[in-house]
Amino acid sequence: MILLTCIMVGVIFACATYLLLAGELKQVCMGIFLLGHGANLAIIAVSGSPIGRLPPVLGGGMIDRLVDPLPQALILTAIVIGFAVQAFLLTLLVITARKTRTLDLNALATDEKEKP
Amino acid sequence: MPANWIILLVVIPMLGGIGSTFFLRHMRAQRLIGIATLIANLIVAIYAATNVFTDLDHPRILVSQMGDWPAPFGISIVLDGLSALVLAMASIVVLAIYLYCLWQMPRRLSHGLFHPLFHFLILGVQWSLLTGDLFNLFVGFEIMLMASYALLVIGASPSQMRQAYKYVLLNLLGSTLFVTCCGLLYGATGTLNMADLARLSHDGLLPPSAIPIVALLLIVFGTKTAIFPLWFWLPDTYHNLPASLGALFAGLLTKVGAYTLIRTFVMMFGTPELHRVVLPVLLLSAGVTMLLGVLGAVSMKSVRRILSIHIVSQIGYMALGIGLMTELAVAGTIFFILHNMAVKSTLFLCGGIMQELSGTDELAGMGGLLKRAPWLAAFFFIAALSLAGLPPLSGFIGKWMLLKGALDTHHYLFAGVGFFTSLLTLLSMLKIWNAAFWSESPQSPSPAPARSTAAGMLATAILLVVTLSMGFGASLYYRMCTAAARGVLQPEAYIQAVLREAR
Numbered sequence: 001m002i003l004l005t006c007i008m009v010g011v012i013f014a015c016a017t018y019l020l021l022a023g024e025l026k027q028v029c030m031g032i033f034l035l036g037h038g039a040n041l042a043i044i045a046v047s048g049s050p051i052g053r054l055p056p057v058l059g060g061g062m063i064d065r066l067v068d069p070l071p072q073a074l075i076l077t078a079i080v081i082g083f084a085v086q087a088f089l090l091t092l093l094v095i096t097a098r099k100t101r102t103l104d105l106n107a108l109a110t111d112e113k114e115k116p
Numbered sequence: 117m118p119a120n121w122i123i124l125l126v127v128i129p130m131l132g133g134i135g136s137t138f139f140l141r142h143m144r145a146q147r148l149i150g151i152a153t154l155i156a157n158l159i160v161a162i163y164a165a166t167n168v169f170t171d172l173d174h175p176r177i178l179v180s181q182m183g184d185w186p187a188p189f190g191i192s193i194v195l196d197g198l199s200a201l202v203l204a205m206a207s208i209v210v211l212a213i214y215l216y217c218l219w220q221m222p223r224r225l226s227h228g229l230f231h232p233l234f235h236f237l238i239l240g241v242q243w244s245l246l247t248g249d250l251f252n253l254f255v256g257f258e259i260m261l262m263a264s265y266a267l268l269v270i271g272a273s274p275s276q277m278r279q280a281y282k283y284v285l286l287n288l289l290g291s292t293l294f295v296t297c298c299g300l301l302y303g304a305t306g307t308l309n310m311a312d313l314a315r316l317s318h319d320g321l322l323p324p325s326a327i328p329i330v331a332l333l334l335i336v337f338g339t340k341t342a343i344f345p346l347w348f349w350l351p352d353t354y355h356n357l358p359a360s361l362g363a364l365f366a367g368l369l370t371k372v373g374a375y376t377l378i379r380t381f382v383m384m385f386g387t388p389e390l391h392r393v394v395l396p397v398l399l400l401s402a403g404v405t406m407l408l409g410v411l412g413a414v415s416m417k418s419v420r421r422i423l424s425i426h427i428v429s430q431i432g433y434m435a436l437g438i439g440l441m442t443e444l445a446v447a448g449t450i451f452f453i454l455h456n457m458a459v460k461s462t463l464f465l466c467g468g469i470m471q472e473l474s475g476t477d478e479l480a481g482m483g484g485l486l487k488r489a490p491w492l493a494a495f496f497f498i499a500a501l502s503l504a505g506l507p508p509l510s511g512f513i514g515k516w517m518l519l520k521g522a523l524d525t526h527h528y529l530f531a532g533v534g535f536f537t538s539l540l541t542l543l544s545m546l547k548i549w550n551a552a553f554w555s556e557s558p559q560s561p562s563p564a565p566a567r568s569t570a571a572g573m574l575a576t577a578i579l580l581v582v583t584l585s586m587g588f589g590a591s592l593y594y595r596m597c598t599a600a601a602r603g604v605l606q607p608e609a610y611i612q613a614v615l616r617e618a619r
Contacts, residue, residue, distance in 0.1 A: 020289070025281070028285060029285075032285065032288050032289065032292070035289070035292045036292050036295075038296075039292050039293075039295050039296040039299070042296050042299050042300065043295070043296070043298070043299030043302075045303075046299050046300065046302055046303035070302065071299060071302065071303075074251055074295075074298065074299060074302070075299075077251070077255065078295050081255065081258050084262065085258075085262070085288060085291075088262065088265060088266070089284070089288070092269060092277075092280075092281075092284070095269075095277070096274075096277055096278075096281075099274045099277060100274045100277070100278075108278045108281075
C-alpha cells in the first residue's frame with residue numbers, strides 16, 4: 001500500500017517535471033499544479049499504511065490504533081494554499097493571453113529582447 | 117509566563133489588511149488605517165525588542181502557545197533575540213517605505229488594492245519571523261509571496277508580466293518543494309516544531325534519513341534567498357519594480373530568506389554531521405554569489421538595475437557568515453541583515469527620488485543632481501559608502517565581523533573575495549554618483565520636478581538615521597547581535613523556553 005503510494009508520488013513528480021520543462025506557459029502551470037498534488041500525496045504517505053488502523057476521530061477509544069492526524073491537517077492547509085495559488089496563476093494566464101496574444105515561452109522571451 | 121501579546125505582531129498587520137480592503141475607494145481612510153497600523157506595529161515591535169533585550173547579553177525568549185496546546189503538538193509563536201532584532205528593523209523599514217509610497221505611489225498601483233496587499237505582505241513577513249514551527253513558516257512564506265506576486269503583476273505592462281512569470285513560477289516551485297520537505301521531515305522525525313527539531317539534532321537523535329531532507333531544504337531556502345546558483349530570477353524581476361516596491365522587496369523578502377537560513381541551518385540542524393553536508397556548499401555558493409552579483413552591478417547602466425543585482429552580492433555576505441558558523445561570523449550575518457535592510461531600502465528610495473527629479477532611470481540621462489538636490493546627494497553618498505563598507509558606517513562593522521570570522525577560521529580565499537567585492541561595490545556606487553550627481557545635466561535646461569520631494573526625503577531620512585545609528589552605536593548592536601548569535605548557536609535556552617513552558 002505504502003509502496004504503491006510512493007510509486008504514485010514518483011510518477012506524479014516525473015510527469016510534473018516533464019510539464020515544467022515544456023515550452024508553453026499553460027503546460028508549465030499545469031506542471032506546478034501537478035507538483036502540488038504530488039507533494040500532498042507524499043505528505044499523506046508519511047502517516048503510514050492505513051490498513052488495520054482507525055480514522056483519527058476521538059471517542060472510539062483505542063488511541064494507539066488511530067492514524068496520525070497531523071499529516072492530514074498539514075495537507076488540508078497545503079490544499080487550501082494550493083487552491084489560492086492555482087486561482088491566481090490561472091488568472092495570470094488569462095490576463096497574459098489577453099495582453100500578449102501568446103503563451104509560448106520562446107515567443108514571450110524574444111518579444112522581450114526586441115524591446116529596449 | 118506566556119507572553120501572549122506577541123501575537124499582536126501578526127494581528128495588527130492582518131487588521132490593517134482586512135480593514136483597508138473595506139475602503140478600496142476611499143484613499144484617505146486607507147492611508148489613515150495604513151499609518152495607524154504601521155505605527156502601532158512599530159510600537160509593539162520596539163516594545164517586544166526592549167522586552168527581549170532587557171539584559172543586552174542574555175536575551176529573553178518570549179513564547180506563546182496558540183490555543184494553549186502543549187509545545188510540540190500545538191503551534192508555538194516564539195520571539196528570541198534574532199527574530200526580535202529582525203522584526204524591529206523590519207517594522208521601521210516598512211513604516212518608512214509606506215510613508216514614501218504615500219508620496220510616490222506607483223502609477224499602476226494607485227487604485228485601492230495597493231494598501232491591503234502591502235499589509236498582507238507585512239503579515240507574511242512577521243509571521244515567518246515569529247513562528248516556531250516549520251509548517252507555519254511555509255504558511256507565512258506563502259502569504260508573503262502571494263502578496264508580492266500580486267504587487268508585481270497588478271496593472272503590469274506585457275513586458276513586466278513576462279518578467280514576473282520567472283519570479284512567480286520559480287517561487288511556486290520552491291514552495292512546493294518546501295511543503296514536501298515539511299512532510300518528509302515529519303515522517304523522518306515525527307515533529308515539525310523548531311525547538312523540538314533543535315533538541316533532536318543537538319542530542320544526536322536525528323535519523324540519517326533526515327540528512328537528504330535538510331539538503332533539500334537548503335535548495336528551497338537558497339531559491340528564496342537567491343544565492344548562487346539559484347539567484348537568476350532576482351535581477352530580472354526587481355528592476356521592473358517601482359522604487360518604493362523595490363525598496364520593500366529588497367529590504368524584506370530576501371532578508372527573511374537569510375533569516376530562515378540562520379534559523380534552519382544554525383539553530384535547527386546545527387550538528388557536525390549536517391554541517392559537513394551543508395557548510396561547504398554554502399561557503400562556495402557564498403563566494404560565487406558575492407562576486408557574480410557585484411560584477412553584474414559594475415556592468416549595469418541604470419540605477420535600479422545596479423541596485424537590484426547588488427542585492428545578490430550582499431546576500432553572498434550573509435551566506436558567508438552562516439557558512440563559517442563561528443559565533444562572530446553568525447553575529448556578523450545578523451548585523452549584516454539588519455544593516456542591509458536599512459541601507460538597501462535607503463538606496464532604492466534615493467533612486468526613486470533621483471528618477472523623479474531627472475525623469476529617467478538610465479544613468480546616461482541623469483546628471484547635475486548635486487546642484488539641484490544637495491540633500492539627496494548627501495543621503496545617497498552616506499548610504500552608498502555604508503553599502504560599500506567604509507568606516508565608521510554600518511557596512512564596515514558588518515563586513516569587519518564577517519571578514520574577521522573568515523580570517524579566524526583560515527578561510528583566506530573567502531576573506532579575499534569579500535574584500536574584493538567591497539571594492540567593486542564602491543566602484544559601482546561611484547558609477548551612479550558620477551553619472552547622476554557630478555556630471556552635467558544632459559538636458560538643458562534641466563527639467564523642473566513636478567512636485568516637492570520633501571515627503572520622500574523625510575521617509576528616506578528615517579532610514580538613514582537608522583543606518584547611521586548602526587554605524588555610530590555599533591557597540592550596542594554588536595552586543596545584541598552577538599547575544600542573538602549565541603542564542604541560535606547554543607539553543608538550549610530556546611528549547612527549554614518553548615518545550616518546558618507547556619508542562
